[in-house]
Amino acid sequence: MAQTPRELAPNTSARHYFGAHLRRMREERGWSQAQLGQRLHVSADLIAKVEKAMRWPTGEFAAACDATLDTGGTLSKLTPLIDIERCQERTAATATAQAVRAAIAQQRSGNPPTVSRPAASSRASVRSGTVQAGDMASTLPGVELTAPPPAWPVDRLLTLPQGKALPATTLTLTDTSSLPASHAAVQPGRVGRFHAAASGLRDLAVVEIPTDEGPAVAVATSPAFGMVSPAYRLDAFTLGILWALCGMDDALLADDAALAESIPKLRRYAELPGSAVGRAVAADLNPLSQMWLGSDFCARYISHRLETATDQPIFWTREQYGEEASTWLLFRHKIDYLRATSGRFTTPTAPANRVFCIPETAVQTSPLAERVLLLLSAAFMESLHIAVHVSADPAYATVEGFVLSPQAQVILANWVRADGLWHVDALDRRTALRRYDDVARGGQADAITAAPHSNQRLQGLAEYLDLNWTWLRRRCTELSTVGIEGMIRPRSRLLSTDGINAACRYLARLT
Template sequence: MAQTPRELAPHTSAKHYFGAQLRTWRERRLWSQARLGEHLHVSADLIAKVEKALRWPSPEFAAACDSALVTGGALAEFLPLVDLERCQERATVAATARAVRAAVSQPRHSITLTTPAFAASPDETVSNAPTGWESALPGAQLSAPPPAWPVDRLLTLPRGRAVPATTLTLSSIPSQDCRDISGFTGVLASGHAAASGLRALLAADLLDGDTPVLAVATTPTLGMVAPAYRLDAFTIGILWAMCGMDDALLVDDAALADRIPQLRHYAQLPGSAVSRDIAAELNTLSQMWLGSDFCARYISLRLDATTGRPVFWTREQYGEEASTWMLFRHKIAYLRSTSERFTTPTAPATRVFCIPETAVQSSPHAERVLLLLSAALMESLRVAVYVNPDPTYASVEGFVLTPHSQVILATWVRADGLWHVDALDRRTALRRYDDVARGGQAGSIAAGSRPERRLQTFADYLGLDWSWFRRRSAELAAVGVEGLVRPRSRLLTTDGINAACRYLASLP
């Protein structure tokens, strides 16, 4: 006997209303939850949980439902209200958790806890942050603090090409006395750990001379926020990439764990191209991680019998894409293993990027910082980075060329599916890709035989101040990036950022 559908309560919240609308449109098409799940390549259980408001819908999910049910975009149009409610719920949870911790720990300061203010629209958001970091990442917004302490502000970081938008809670408490550290006048902040599902940071308003500077940290105990963590193009880029990727991968952690063994058999095939439909229930960033992980496995497997020094060609053009080399745990392991095998201190490996001027011009300041940091990580592992600006090379697939042996194609960046891989050993293919590799290196803007010269030339091409970039790297290297941000996902790490900063600080 068929089960009676559970009554929904669309008047309760935006989340409930979305679920009720989804059921209405589905039943209007006379579709079951299982049939809709088949069209979306997700389980019927997921459809049921969204309809019952037991799970938050993602933008990708809403768009897919609109397409399958021919709603004219009705579900996606309502999603901003759902996202607003989700942020408000997170902020309330964080405030409650802080109040409980404050009551238990008997803090040094006598304070009154308040629920964080949430700006309902960009027009209601008044930023009182110091100038500089906002222009480094357009779309980043900081809500104004309420009039009472502790100050709770929401730092909203915008959506990227694959990185989702994320919101951080910044909380700070003023001290009666100010202390001077390295030329900064700091404000003591009351530390707290991140509440469940919400990343919470300390914030301190510092002074660099007469200029106000906002600094943030994850310090879990009472103490001074390090001046190295002041919010600028350097740190806002790291926060944006790490926090956005962290949120996206945590959402799909269980699904990714299931998918990896299911897709592993593809690595045994000479070549494969997998449609995104096979992982349609995953968000864009998780699909990106899955393609990256598979390509690294595929290349490593086929480099086992290689004796010559290969040339690597990569498709990353933006900091968001390139930062995966620093943040994805498997990519750092892949970089290190290939470096140990194919390089010596006097004979580095070669990796060629094609980054046209149009890509540079469309990248915000913070994203260009991530791109240069990723190149520094590679140079630290004895991988010489060459950057070709010729847009005619932009469509070349990612590949690894082993001279006189084979070409390993491996593309996951801007691929039609999750990935496209192949292994070629025909003489014509070897000659064609050898010409591409030689032309890419010959036309590189990163001239010079020394790593510091290549990186400085790259910085000039990206429009980054080399002295400032070196100084900020040294400051982060001295304290470690963990005080700024720590990943919760097991798939991410801060090792790459730390290694890049330490290397830059060590350059002559």
């Protein structure tokens, strides 16, 4: 009879946290401890002991687990904290032995030992979880705001869940509300007993703020005089942004060198009239990096094919979920591509047209934070004078991304939910032009966003996505005043927050 797995306590220590994450990722693969051990060339007993926090995981072990389980480096990022904890444990053991020897010596000399009591924590409100965190999981399932293990010199852990391509990531949060003014300019990662950058984890400042609904938490990269803007409070709006940006950032940074090597090798396909490249050519990259490669190639392919276009094209985009659509907000090459095509093919009286198909099933299965990302992506496009049309007809759900120049060609370019990295082709047959013209016209004709003005289209989309328009506008107004960079900024050269800031400014200005 199989034994029930021992219940783990991830908040006990960094070592326990590592073990719990290792077990979860192993079980997500459907592997036993023995099966993982075979792949790592270690015993099942070692896997079991690491998961139960009975053995210290080494950096080499963490790296091997990351590679085998394709975690995007999640476990390796925990090893510096484990090393700190291990050092603290050794130091504590030495200190305890010295204290015992001193106590024995004092007893022998007739002097009773003195006992010092630690002062109460000045950060009790943040550590205790009195802030409203229960609603976070309803806006983005899997998000957790928890107390850290005792050995961690931070106040909270914000865990952001894994997506279809986004890796799970953990942010450490340090309370700066009680810091003296002399520490106002200190980066949050330097407040504790270690530098967050050394651990590979991103550290943010966190404070508790009052709201109409009760206490909430707000985060920031560099608080001014210990203050964090209320605009950065954690809710569906900011959690979606943190989830997309931090996940992309971690994944792309992990593969930065490999991506730099892959890009020139894959660009030779741009010389071909069409291509469909399988994922095997980039098997060493994580899913998000593969997604970036496909997106980058498709943008370049379309731009090259449109060089001789004389009529205004119609764009059909395949994104249906916030995770996919957030690439328009964050991938630097997509932001540049949108700006370039908008500048070339739009006029104040004749905006370009971009069509989405977002069936009701996609809306119903998307959490609130993802739906916010969808709306922001559309708002960014509208800010560039691109009219966004959204069809709910599921008949169009499998249509590949394409660009139609009605009198010249249809450019197929798709990487979203594709079997390979991408599929691109260019067709100029009259039958192909008519077929895709019918699709483009049909998608626009029955669009739930059918309206002559941008604010009407976006308000119609918000209603379809079940988003509160007043709340959206208010949050965009708040964030457009301070900018996203005060809350979070990308480290990867391949990402930018320009799209998010532009979307917030645009929605804030709408009347």
